[in-house]
Amino acid sequence: MIDFCNVSKVFNTDLLKKDFHALKSVTFNIPEGKTIGFLGANGAGKTTSLKIAMDFIRPTSGEIKYNESLGKNKLEAFKNIGYLPERPFFYPHLTGLEFCHYMGALTDLSKAEIESQVNVWAIKFKIDFALNRHIKNYSKGMLQRIGFLATLLHNPKLIILDEPLAGLDPIGRKELKDIIVQLRDEGKTVFFSSHIISDVEEICDSVIFLKDGEVVFNGSVDQIMKDNIxxxxxxxxxxxxxxxxxxxxxxxxxxxxxxxxxxxxxxxxxxxxxxxxxxxxxxxxxx
Amino acid sequence: MREINKILTIAKFTFKEIIKSNILVNIFFLGLGLLLVTYVAYSFTYGEPARIALDFGLGTLSLSSVGIAIFIGSGILAKEIDSRTVYMIISRPVPRYCFILGKVMGLILVLIVNVLLLSTLTLSAYFFIGGEFAPILMWSILFILFEAIIALLVVSLLSLISSQTIAVILSMIVYVLGHAIDGVKLTSMIAKNKVLESIIDVYHFFLPGYYKLNLKEHVIYKQNIELDYLVNNTFYVLFYSLFLITLCVLTFNKKNLD
CATH class of the missing domain: 3.30.1490 (Dna Ligase; domain 1)
Incomplete structure (x- = not known):
């Protein structure tokens, strides 16, 4: 659904410091209907890759191609992508429900559509009891749940999650993993970064492993397990x-x-x- | 049409978020303070209490509006990036220019609320003390709003190319310069020095001439003012705002949001 073609990213924050090569000619694609884990240690380049995929930052070289199944251009493609950033902290003075209305309206959903989607997902995410609370009163787990809910409101084909399970307690992680599995069973493509390998092993069809800005493995979980038996x-x-x-x-x-x-x-x-x-x-x- | 809806949605929720923070409470206490200061000034003034009340009122209105514009406007993007909320918005089918326009529009609505509340208090105190209505009063309040809008756009642009703190400091410097520059040009030192004069001409071309929007003297001393002057300066605000908004959009389109 998204192709990374020789994407490199160099950061130079200080004239006196050396360039930092965050990504080095990264090439891979996100196949439709799969759950793909994007693995790597802290600083391996996972978040940078996702930011480039979402056009928040531009690559130094290389390009990102959105498949036609997502849309003819970037804006059309974004209608079919749901993205959840790492450790989000949303508008503190809005309620969870207002935040969902905000996000839904930006994806051209009507009020009725937003409400019906919120009703369905809020129960699944076990956040329905807090929808009318101000977001500033949410715990970390609740923030993650409301963010995930907002990501799914417009029924995206491709769901990109940046460290969605980081910092959650075991029950919270289990519940979010169950939802990812459910999305996979519904035929959605889920691409999520993590440094918790056991989570990826549990729910992913394939993995892409980044090390120091380079892809060192890209293949199915079964294959890598078989090769290493x-x-x-x-x-x-x-x-x-x-x-x-x-x-x-x-x-x-x-x-x-x-x-x-x-x-x-x-x-x-x-x-x-x-x-x-x-x-x-x-x-x-x-x- | 969809883009306009998105701009309005972003403006609506930006306004809602700011209004639901403590800003209205702050404005309320500012208003109370204003009334108190007006009362004290009125009690200790001989001869022209209404003029003093108006002077305090318009001064507070101007400073609070510019203060809100600079301090809230500087966080227009920095806070959004820090909390990663900007990612939630522009990962949706929302062009970047819609984000900037929506944010600015939401903040302008906040400024309008501030100006409406404080000007109502100021005018109430002024009329209560015995002041008389004059159309220039309304122009003066409108120009205070214009001044705040320009300050908002200046700080927004600066926050896109520098840090939040630097943007606030530079915006304050530009604000002070923008008020002083016309008076400085009239000094003999500048009149005699061609180089300094050209520097001031360049300033006039690029940086905001806040002095054009200061009608306080005219209002307080009931000086006559040509309608042409008011209309021309309204057009100046319009075009200068468009110029700043265009720069903001172009800068934001190119900006790496990391």
Missing amino acids: KPETRISYFDGDSLLTEVIPNNKKEEYLSKLLKDGKEIVSLQAEKPTLEEIFYNVKKN
Whole structure:
């Protein structure tokens, strides 16, 4: 839906300081109907990439192409994009409902359409009880929820979220992740940046990993897991009342299993030993 | 048509956000202070109490309007970027010029409310003390609003190209210069020095001539003023505002919002 073509961004904030290359010839595309995780450590260039995608800042070189499925030009494309910035802090003196009306009106929705959308999403986001409160009285989680709600008001095809789960408590994270999964099931394209790899592993079809402004991996989660699977098997079994777990090299698996069965142990599970996405990217970062 | 609706929507919510902050309370207390000062001045003045009341009233009105314009206008963009609210707006199908025009329009509405409230108080006190109505009074209040609008546009433009603090300081300097420049030109030192005279001519060309909008002397001392002068200066405000708005839009279109 959006193509990044050799996008580079150089910041020079001070004449006496060296240029900072935030992005180095970044190329990838956001495919339709997928949930894509945009990973990278702090300062890897994730937010800069998203700001360039949304035309808040211009690239030093390269270009961003919006597919025709989004619209013929940038403004038309933005009608079909919902964007939530990182750690938003909205107008403190407006109520949540007024804020939703503001955002809805800017996407050409009528009052009735805004109200019906707010009614649906406010319940899903569990923010309906606070819609008439001033935003200055919202907690961080509530701000994230009202921002997410406003992002979805106009039923966008592509949803871009910058660190949507950062700073939320486990329950809040779970609830927002459930909504992202629901959006994916409805056929929406969700592109979200995060440095919490376990969240991405849980809900994404594919990942793009940025390191020091460069794309170091772009592919499906399944593929990267398969490529990094270890030649080991994790065996869990009961020894009397104790549940024990052993990791055995694959070439000794059968021999070990026979021994356990012969000794009358109860096998509970047998699993290929696979690293978490976090471990894989930790190694990428180290290398 | 859609763009106009978007500008009006941004203006409406900008106005709402500012009005729902404590600004109306501040204006209310300013108004009370104004009445108190007027009463004290009236009690201690011999001969022309109405004139003194008007002098205080118009002075407060002018300073409060320009103060609101400069201090709130300087945050027009800086606060929006800091809180990332600007991203929520321009990530929607809203051209950047709509954002700037909507914000400015919302702030102008706030200035109009301020001028209406304080001028009502000022005129009430003036008439209560025995002052007489003259059309120049209305022109004077209108020109105070114009002065605040220009100050708002100046600070908005400066905040787009510098930090909020620098924008406030520069706007104040431009405000003081804009009032003093005409008097300075009449001094013998400038009249004798061609270089300084040309510098002032350049100033007149680019920077706002706030002195043109100061009718206080005419009002208080009941001096005659030509209608042509008022109409010409109204057109000056119109064209100068358009010039500043155009610069704001062009600058904002090019600006990296990081």
